[in-house]
Structure formats: structure tokens, C-alpha cells
Amino acid sequence: MDAATTALTTLGQQAQQASYTLGLLSTKQKNAILLAMAQALIDQQAPILAANAKDLANPQIPAKFVDRLTLTSARLAEMATGLRQVAALPDPIGNVDRAWRNDAGLLIAKERVPLGVIGMIFEARPNVTVDAAGLCFKTGNAVILRGGKEALHSNQALVNVLQDVLQAADVDRHAIQLIQDTSHETAAAFMRLTDYVDVLIPRGSARLIQAVLTQATVPVIETGAGNCHVYVDQAAQLDMATKIIVNGKVQRPSVCNATEKVLIHRAVAADYLPTIIQALRDQGVEVRGDTATQAIVPDVVPATAADWATEYNDLIIAIKVVDSEADAIAHINRYNTQHSEAIVTDNYQAGKVFQQRVNAACVYINASTRFTDGFEFGFGAEIGISTQKLHARGPMGLNELTAYKYVIDGNGQVRQ
Amino acid sequence: MDAATTALTTLGQQAQQASYTLGLLSTKQKNAILLAMAQALIDQQAPILAANAKDLANPQIPAKFVDRLTLTSARLAEMATGLRQVAALPDPIGNVDRAWRNDAGLLIAKERVPLGVIGMIFEARPNVTVDAAGLCFKTGNAVILRGGKEALHSNQALVNVLQDVLQAADVDRHAIQLIQDTSHETAAAFMRLTDYVDVLIPRGSARLIQAVLTQATVPVIETGAGNCHVYVDQAAQLDMATKIIVNGKVQRPSVCNATEKVLIHRAVAADYLPTIIQALRDQGVEVRGDTATQAIVPDVVPATAADWATEYNDLIIAIKVVDSEADAIAHINRYNTQHSEAIVTDNYQAGKVFQQRVNAACVYINASTRFTDGFEFGFGAEIGISTQKLHARGPMGLNELTAYKYVIDGNGQVRQ
Structure with a gap:
């Protein structure tokens, strides 16, 4: 195992452990934490803006990245509003799609559960950090974020704030993690972390998405290309x-x-x-x-x-x-x-x-x-627009961040 | 492009073209063809059994493969019964999961459609050939089959019979295709045929499934490992x-x-x-x-x-x-x-x-x-048991061989 994979393995194990506890939080608990996260982004904007200034001071940042990379009080307030909107949405976890009794008398219920650990790979857009963290948390998923290197300090500051809110609420702070090492080697190892990551969702340019599709062994949801x-x-x-x-x-x-x-x-x-x-x-x-x-x-x-x-x-x-x-x-x-x-x-x-x-x-x-948009469709949120056929197609809202499991109640049935 | 990929590209294009026409067949047409396939397996058993004898005459076949590889009149009759059972099942294609009107007045319907082209990779079990072909056809999917090399003659004979039934019914015979070249190079190229194959479903040993998961860039549904x-x-x-x-x-x-x-x-x-x-x-x-x-x-x-x-x-x-x-x-x-x-x-x-x-x-x-079985669950069929979280989990019946698409009716709406 190379060094990048070793470091990621620890991070993946922590995310997986956190995911087991997230699935047990009630909707009420999750919503209270989302509202606290929103407030923390506003209350703790000083360190976030300072970190963002550090990113913007990097002379190698292409001019076209500056706008999307820049954080302001107003933009942090927008992110906070986004988190409050996610808190207000219905929670899909625990919903039963259908339930039936089979010929042997077993009661089979198809129940919505979190996907587990979601890996997000995206470019230098700090708003994606908060948006993805909020949507994944609402659906009981742990998330590992790998953002563009130009936004590293901003992302670290944002994730710190969100993690502190988790910890204050007695929730495992590893539910939201950021990959600090933005090398290509680590990104490649991340895409192959099949033991700990259940799905990868790349968000960004066609080039980014193609790179993920080609390198990943973790299942990918392809998003965003639109001709x-x-x-x-x-x-x-x-x-x-x-x-x-x-x-x-x-x-x-x-x-x-x-x-x-x-x-x-x-x-x-x-x-x-x-x-x-x-x-x-x-x-x-x-x-x-x-x-x-x-x-x-x-x-x-x-x-x-x-x-x-x-x-x-x-x-x-x-x-x-x-x-x-x-x-x-x-x-x-x-x-x-x-x-x-x-x-x-x-x-x-x-x-x-x-x-x-x-x-x-x-x-x-x-x-x-x-x-074609999660908000226009009435989903109230959007993690991306899937252009593949497996799992989710078109705008992905909260429901598309869930899997299902069959929970089956018997009274001693054995197979004939 | 290497030679293996070139040959497969043709096959993939043919499958994709066929898939566009399969989605247009009515349930009645598909069921009639499935029943005709069942009858053809019985009527044309002579060439199938002769091909099977050729496979069995190969001195390199491991003893443990002989039983699963052997076809008899009784086993062909069982395959035919399987096809008739698939014909009798409800057709999920065209079902509307839900429909609603959005704020702009658009009527949005989430409708079940075929996945498109399904790639099946499996070992020397000729019964999987017929089973997979029947399930994919019922759900309007084209299928490309890559079976174990020990069963090649048997699979060719079976696919010929099924293709002739398609052709007699004026359906594109490329809806069901077999990869004739059973080399590892061709299998590897097949797993990367992303332009033409929508999903790969490996069926067989843990080793086979791991090989597919590691090599494929086409989305895979992981099946079958059960500890x-x-x-x-x-x-x-x-x-x-x-x-x-x-x-x-x-x-x-x-x-x-x-x-x-x-x-x-x-x-x-x-x-x-x-x-x-x-x-x-x-x-x-x-x-x-x-x-x-x-x-x-x-x-x-x-x-x-x-x-x-x-x-x-x-x-x-x-x-x-x-x-x-x-x-x-x-x-x-x-x-x-x-x-x-x-x-x-x-x-x-x-x-x-x-x-x-x-x-x-x-x-x-x-x-x-x-x-945990598609028949015990009441699905009436089973293409495999998914052990991943994306798309399908647990027993996969006909519904799990579908995707969805949003069909949206407007009257001139533009986005504000």
C-alpha cells in the first residue's frame, strides 16, 4: 500500500465508522445540527474569510477562478440559507417504499437507508463544500470532500466550522472530512478506496468527470455534461x-x-x-x-x-x-x-x-x-444532475442520496 | 484502438441500435417472442445438444464443470419453462413511478425505461445464457453475453436459436449477442466499452466479480458474494x-x-x-x-x-x-x-x-x-443478488433491469 492510500485508509475507516452512527440520528437531531451549522457559518466568518484571503493571495490562481473562489459575508449568508433550506426538507431516511408478506409469511419492507460514505470530487468552489456536506448529512451519509487545491484553505476553514458543530452535538466529527493532500496521486487513490467509499460523485468540468470515470473503481454517478x-x-x-x-x-x-x-x-x-x-x-x-x-x-x-x-x-x-x-x-x-x-x-x-x-x-x-434542475423539479435541493442510467437519472435531490435495505420480520421460517 | 476493441465496437453499436427498437415493442409482442423462444429451444434441441457434445468432448474441461455444462432434453425443457414464466410476468417498462405538476405548470412523469445495453459476464453455465437473454429481452434491453470459454459452442447454438426467433418476428437479431472471442483481452475491452454498454452484471465466482470490478469502466452491479x-x-x-x-x-x-x-x-x-x-x-x-x-x-x-x-x-x-x-x-x-x-x-x-x-x-x-432470492421475494425472476448500494440492492427482478426517464409536457414554458 502506498503512502497516499495509507493516509486515505484511515480517513475512510473514520468516515465509515461515523456513517454507522449517522444512520441512527433522528430527523429532529439532524435538522437542529443543520441549523447550528448555518448559524456557525455566520458567527465564525472571520477565520473563514481569513483563510479565503490566503487562497486568493496565491499568485498562481487563474483569473477566471477568482470570482467562484471568493467568499464574502453575503456569500456565507447564502450558504447558511442553503443549509436552513435543507433542514426544512422532508427526510427520506426510514421511509418504506413498499412492504409485503411473501408466500412463506415473512413481512418484507423495502426501507430507505443512507448510501453510507459519499466521496465528492469538485473544483475550486467553496460553496460546493457546504452544500454537499449539508445534503449528505441530512441523508445520514458521511462525506469525504476532495475540492480543488486553489480552495484548500477556504475548504479547511469551512469544514472545521462544520466539524465543530458536529462535535458540540456529540456527533462523530468524521462525518464530514476534507482530503488535505490535493495531489493527483491521492485523488487517484481516493477513487479506488472501495472498502470505505460507497459512491463517488464528481462535480465540475467534463474533464474532471472523465478523469474520475476512467480511474475510479468506486461506483461513480456521472453528472453534469449537457449537450x-x-x-x-x-x-x-x-x-x-x-x-x-x-x-x-x-x-x-x-x-x-x-x-x-x-x-x-x-x-x-x-x-x-x-x-x-x-x-x-x-x-x-x-x-x-x-x-x-x-x-x-x-x-x-x-x-x-x-x-x-x-x-x-x-x-x-x-x-x-x-x-x-x-x-x-x-x-x-x-x-x-x-x-x-x-x-x-x-x-x-x-x-x-x-x-x-x-x-x-x-x-x-x-x-x-x-x-432540468432539482429546485425547478420541486426536490428542494440538488446534489447534481445525473447523465447515467444506473441509480439516478436527471436532477438528484435528497432521495437520490439514499439506498434501500430489506428488513424482514419472521417467526422461525426456513426455506423448503 | 486495438483489434479486440474494434471488433467489440461493431458489436456494441449493433446492440445499441437494437436497443432503440426494443424499447418500442409492446408487452404483447415481447411475450409472444418469449414463448416462441421457449418453443424453439425444444424444437431445435438437436443442434444445441450437438454443440454441447462438442464442448463436453474438450479434454481440458475440469471435472467439476461437467455437470453444470451438460445440456439434456430435460434441461432445455427447464430453460423453456423459465422463458414462459418470464413471459407471464408483468412488464415494468412504461410504468410511471410518479407524476406531478411543478410550479411552472410542467407535467413531469417519471417513467420506467430499459437500461439500454446490458453486458453479462459469466462462467461456463449455458442456462445463464438463456435466462439472462429472456430477462433482458422482457425489459426491452439489448444484451451482450460473454460466457465461459468451456461453453462456447453451447452458447453459440443457444444464441443462434434465440436470434432466429427474433428475426422471424422482425426484431433486430442483434438484441441478443454473444462475444465469440473468449480471450482475456477481449473481456477486458468489453468492460471498457462505455460508449455502448450501459451496465455490466457479472455472475459467478468471487474471483470473476473482483476481476470485473477492478477492470471495468462501464458501471457494474456487484452480485453474489455472500458471507x-x-x-x-x-x-x-x-x-x-x-x-x-x-x-x-x-x-x-x-x-x-x-x-x-x-x-x-x-x-x-x-x-x-x-x-x-x-x-x-x-x-x-x-x-x-x-x-x-x-x-x-x-x-x-x-x-x-x-x-x-x-x-x-x-x-x-x-x-x-x-x-x-x-x-x-x-x-x-x-x-x-x-x-x-x-x-x-x-x-x-x-x-x-x-x-x-x-x-x-x-x-x-x-x-x-x-x-434472499427473487422468487422467494415474489419477484417471479432473478438476474442476480446485488451486494452494492447503488441502483439495486438484494434480489434483482425485472424492475431492477430498468432505468427511468422524465417525460415532461409543457405549453411554452421558459425559465424565469
């Missing part, structure tokens, strides 16, 4: 299509549920392309187009083959003309990331076929892809 | 404990839900150990014991540290005396495989604490661990 399409059917209300496409692209272009591609049925392309391209340009969007689009609006940027698979996360969009709904669906299933896809149509059959055949977590008729 | 315990509490009915332990050990010792370990509360150890050890020996079981057990029954085989983590799958059991229920739970959580655990007790509190604190898929009060 989302809007298909404008020949039976679309075109003004509705424009609202949906513009909202999907410009309302928050950096996020995973932003619309990245538009497919337009050939029957409406000549009429509609000038309108939608103008509407997007009015919002500062760079529009790229395939050859059919170029033929109608010659000054679009020519789209290359690479465009169809690219998630821009920026004010850029690519448009392609398709011959049929079937072509649109085939294109989407080839290039999408199984996140969110939309059709705009007034044709009932076209809408239902699209919903059935498109392979994605969320498939919309006549609505913006931007709705 | 199951029975804890005899101080408040146990001892005659009930004996029935449960003997049933758990001897009714079918080779399977994963067999009882492998017994923990006995010190307060009843002196009274109970001679009885239970005699009862086990009467059934031909080798009894191993810790030092406390040896002190009471001196002629037990001394248990070593390795015993506590070992799944015997044989007529061997190890007994340990514990000081308390807490010690029993700690021992189980340290050494178990999260499969099935049981307490025998008449103390309500002891039973409920055990169910809550033991970390396993199935936790029994006063019943045999042998009940």
Missing part, C-alpha cells in the same frame, strides 16, 4: 420555439442544462432560420450553422463536425437542418450527453414519439431545457 | 435458532445466501454450543470455532483469522462467541459482504436494533438467510 438540443418540428409554433431556444441559450449559458444545439425541420427552415438567428444574435449569441443553414443565412459561422459533440457553455449555438423527426432523433441519440432534450411541436404524435425515442434523462415537449 | 451470518441472541428460542442455522447451512450450501457464520451470545454459549454443533455435524457439516467455542466444545476445528472473511460455499461453518449484540453487529459490519444477515431473538428491541444497524441488503429477524 442539449431543441428540435423545431414542422408543426411547431415558431414564436414559441424562439422563446424556448433563446431562453435555453442565454438565460444562463454556462450551465449544463443550457441549450447548445438547434435542429430545424427542412419544411420550416427557410421561413424560420432568419428569425431565430436574428433573435439569438440580438442577445449576443454566436450562431454556427451546417451547410443547409449557410445556404439560407450565408453569414453564419460554418459548423464543423466537432461542433455537434461540443458543449459550449458559452454564448455560442449551432444549428442544423434535418429532413425529418426521425433524423432529428437519430442525430440527438448520436451526439447528446443524455441530459435534456426538447421538441417544439403542436403535433401530438410527433411529441410523444420524441419523448419515447430520445435517450436522455429529461425529454420536453414545448418547454425550455433549463428546467 | 452471511446468523446471530443467536441471549433472548433467542434456541430450537428456532437451530432450525434456522441448519437450514441456512445445509439446504443448499453452494449458494450465496447460505449461512457461513454463527455468532452466539456468551450468556447462552455454554448451553447452546454442544446442541448446535451436534445438529450441524449430524448433517455432515465441518464446524470451526473461535477460542471461546473451543473451550466449550474442544474438538471443533480451530477457526483462524481468515475464516471470518471466507465464503465457504460448502458444508463448513465457523462459530464465534460474542459478548453483546453490539459486538455481533460490529463483527458483521466488519466481515460481511452486505448480502444477508439474521438475528434469532424474542427481544423486540434487540431485533429492531439489529435490523437498523447491520449494513446488508437483507436483514432478518427469526428467519433463514436462504430467503
Whole structure:
């Protein structure tokens, strides 16, 4: 065992031990601790802000990281509000999905339990530290956090505050732990800590998530990549299509549920392309187009083959003309990331076929892809948006941070 | 891309294409095809039995594989019966788990869909070929089968028969495919075919499953390892404990839900150990014991540290005396495989604490661990028993071979 793995093993054992006690806390106890954590972030902001200043003083921090890395009193207050919201949500732990008596007379109950130990791997965003810690704690999970190295001091200060609240409430402080060694070797060892970590949830760039998927032997929930399409059917209300496409692209272009591609049925392309391209340009969007689009609006940027698979996360969009709904669906299933896809149509059959055949977590008729979100879905929280099919798909709220166990009551039954 | 990966990529693409069409079949169509497959196994047994004879003629087959590898008319009839039973089960695809309207007025429905392409890796058991193909087909999943090399001719013959039934019904024959190249290189490439395979389910020995867990980048459902315990509490009915332990050990010792370990509360150890050890020996079981057990029954085989983590799958059991229920739970959580655990007790509190604190898929009060089984649970089928927490835990029936997707109906909603 190498040194990185040895250090992590201790941390993993502590997390696992803590997880056994977390599952026994009542909802009332957990909520009281979440509220105390919220208050502590406000009361103890001085050391947190001092640690954050140390991170920001690092001359090697890329300029684009500065905003997301910066903590202020207002941002700490936002984090505290987030924790209070989590405290107010219903607790899924202990819920019984269903219960039945089998032929042998056993009463079998499928009961929601914590996953156990959750590993979170993320970039230099200190807000993720508090957010993930709160969601995992509410669901009785121990969490091991591995944040970006640029935020190490901030994360340490935040975790210290949260751990002190745990300890004051007689809860094992190892329920929330931070990996202090931000080397790649330690990250790689963390991803293989199968004896102690039940699931890894990476949050961040496509590159980060790919690295985790490739290296991990711990089960991973893949999140966040979103190459989302809007298909404008020949039976679309075109003004509705424009609202949906513009909202999907410009309302928050950096996020995973932003619309990245538009497919337009050939029957409406000549009429509609000038309108939608103008509407997007009015919002500062760079529009790229395939050859059919170029033929109608010659000054679009020519789209290359690479465009169809690219998630821009920026004010850029690519448009392609398709011959049929079937072509649109085939294109989407080839290039999408199984996140969110939309059709705009007034044709009932076209809408239902699209919903059935498109392979994605969320498939919309006549609505913006931007709705794929735990809060918009009414979950009251979100740990990420899953783009895989196992365990959880789409927005993940508290329920998606649980597993189940069968608890079975007998009176001496043996198998025949 | 190496040659093994190139060949597999074609196979994966074909499976993915087939999966898109399978999701569109009606339950009635799928059931008719399953019944036709059952009939074809009986009608076309001659080429299947000839292929099987070729496998059995291989002089390198270990003697212990011969029985599980041998096909007969009776065994083909059993496989056919299995397919007919799967046809008779309710189809989970298209079920709506729940549907609601969100604040923006969108109607959101969480609908059951196939997982997509399932990869099965298993040993030289031709019955798994038919069983897995039937369960995957019923749930609209394409399947890629990689069976043990000793059964290759048998598996080819079986898959040919099933594919011909698909083709006769105008269904893509690539819905069921067999990997013909049984090299380790191809198996390793298969486990990394993330673009085309949605989930891998290994079925077989602990060694096989560990190999898959270590090498795979495709998400894996871990199945089958069972180091199951029975804890005899101080408040146990001892005659009930004996029935449960003997049933758990001897009714079918080779399977994963067999009882492998017994923990006995010190307060009843002196009274109970001679009885239970005699009862086990009467059934031909080798009894191993810790030092406390040896002190009471001196002629037990001394248990070593390795015993506590070992799944015997044989007529061997190890007994340990514990000081308390807490010690029993700690021992189980340290050494178990999260499969099935049981307490025998008449103390309500002891039973409920055990169910809550033991970390396993199935936790029994006063019943045999042998009940952890898809048929005993009333699922009507079983693809395996999951010992992980993500996605599925415990016996996996048809529902556990599905994912979900959110289908969302709007009328022009955009995000504020």
C-alpha cells in the first residue's frame, strides 16, 4: 500500500465508522445540527474569510477562478440559507417504499437507508463544500470532500466550522472530512478506496468527470455534461420555439442544462432560420450553422463536425437542418450527453414519439431545457444532475442520496 | 484502438441500435417472442445438444464443470419453462413511478425505461445464457453475453436459436449477442466499452466479480458474494435458532445466501454450543470455532483469522462467541459482504436494533438467510443478488433491469 492510500485508509475507516452512527440520528437531531451549522457559518466568518484571503493571495490562481473562489459575508449568508433550506426538507431516511408478506409469511419492507460514505470530487468552489456536506448529512451519509487545491484553505476553514458543530452535538466529527493532500496521486487513490467509499460523485468540468470515470473503481454517478438540443418540428409554433431556444441559450449559458444545439425541420427552415438567428444574435449569441443553414443565412459561422459533440457553455449555438423527426432523433441519440432534450411541436404524435425515442434523462415537449434542475423539479435541493442510467437519472435531490435495505420480520421460517 | 476493441465496437453499436427498437415493442409482442423462444429451444434441441457434445468432448474441461455444462432434453425443457414464466410476468417498462405538476405548470412523469445495453459476464453455465437473454429481452434491453470459454459452442447454438426467433418476428437479431472471442483481452475491452454498454452484471465466482470490478469502466452491479451470518441472541428460542442455522447451512450450501457464520451470545454459549454443533455435524457439516467455542466444545476445528472473511460455499461453518449484540453487529459490519444477515431473538428491541444497524441488503429477524432470492421475494425472476448500494440492492427482478426517464409536457414554458 502506498503512502497516499495509507493516509486515505484511515480517513475512510473514520468516515465509515461515523456513517454507522449517522444512520441512527433522528430527523429532529439532524435538522437542529443543520441549523447550528448555518448559524456557525455566520458567527465564525472571520477565520473563514481569513483563510479565503490566503487562497486568493496565491499568485498562481487563474483569473477566471477568482470570482467562484471568493467568499464574502453575503456569500456565507447564502450558504447558511442553503443549509436552513435543507433542514426544512422532508427526510427520506426510514421511509418504506413498499412492504409485503411473501408466500412463506415473512413481512418484507423495502426501507430507505443512507448510501453510507459519499466521496465528492469538485473544483475550486467553496460553496460546493457546504452544500454537499449539508445534503449528505441530512441523508445520514458521511462525506469525504476532495475540492480543488486553489480552495484548500477556504475548504479547511469551512469544514472545521462544520466539524465543530458536529462535535458540540456529540456527533462523530468524521462525518464530514476534507482530503488535505490535493495531489493527483491521492485523488487517484481516493477513487479506488472501495472498502470505505460507497459512491463517488464528481462535480465540475467534463474533464474532471472523465478523469474520475476512467480511474475510479468506486461506483461513480456521472453528472453534469449537457449537450442539449431543441428540435423545431414542422408543426411547431415558431414564436414559441424562439422563446424556448433563446431562453435555453442565454438565460444562463454556462450551465449544463443550457441549450447548445438547434435542429430545424427542412419544411420550416427557410421561413424560420432568419428569425431565430436574428433573435439569438440580438442577445449576443454566436450562431454556427451546417451547410443547409449557410445556404439560407450565408453569414453564419460554418459548423464543423466537432461542433455537434461540443458543449459550449458559452454564448455560442449551432444549428442544423434535418429532413425529418426521425433524423432529428437519430442525430440527438448520436451526439447528446443524455441530459435534456426538447421538441417544439403542436403535433401530438410527433411529441410523444420524441419523448419515447430520445435517450436522455429529461425529454420536453414545448418547454425550455433549463428546467432540468432539482429546485425547478420541486426536490428542494440538488446534489447534481445525473447523465447515467444506473441509480439516478436527471436532477438528484435528497432521495437520490439514499439506498434501500430489506428488513424482514419472521417467526422461525426456513426455506423448503 | 486495438483489434479486440474494434471488433467489440461493431458489436456494441449493433446492440445499441437494437436497443432503440426494443424499447418500442409492446408487452404483447415481447411475450409472444418469449414463448416462441421457449418453443424453439425444444424444437431445435438437436443442434444445441450437438454443440454441447462438442464442448463436453474438450479434454481440458475440469471435472467439476461437467455437470453444470451438460445440456439434456430435460434441461432445455427447464430453460423453456423459465422463458414462459418470464413471459407471464408483468412488464415494468412504461410504468410511471410518479407524476406531478411543478410550479411552472410542467407535467413531469417519471417513467420506467430499459437500461439500454446490458453486458453479462459469466462462467461456463449455458442456462445463464438463456435466462439472462429472456430477462433482458422482457425489459426491452439489448444484451451482450460473454460466457465461459468451456461453453462456447453451447452458447453459440443457444444464441443462434434465440436470434432466429427474433428475426422471424422482425426484431433486430442483434438484441441478443454473444462475444465469440473468449480471450482475456477481449473481456477486458468489453468492460471498457462505455460508449455502448450501459451496465455490466457479472455472475459467478468471487474471483470473476473482483476481476470485473477492478477492470471495468462501464458501471457494474456487484452480485453474489455472500458471507452471511446468523446471530443467536441471549433472548433467542434456541430450537428456532437451530432450525434456522441448519437450514441456512445445509439446504443448499453452494449458494450465496447460505449461512457461513454463527455468532452466539456468551450468556447462552455454554448451553447452546454442544446442541448446535451436534445438529450441524449430524448433517455432515465441518464446524470451526473461535477460542471461546473451543473451550466449550474442544474438538471443533480451530477457526483462524481468515475464516471470518471466507465464503465457504460448502458444508463448513465457523462459530464465534460474542459478548453483546453490539459486538455481533460490529463483527458483521466488519466481515460481511452486505448480502444477508439474521438475528434469532424474542427481544423486540434487540431485533429492531439489529435490523437498523447491520449494513446488508437483507436483514432478518427469526428467519433463514436462504430467503434472499427473487422468487422467494415474489419477484417471479432473478438476474442476480446485488451486494452494492447503488441502483439495486438484494434480489434483482425485472424492475431492477430498468432505468427511468422524465417525460415532461409543457405549453411554452421558459425559465424565469
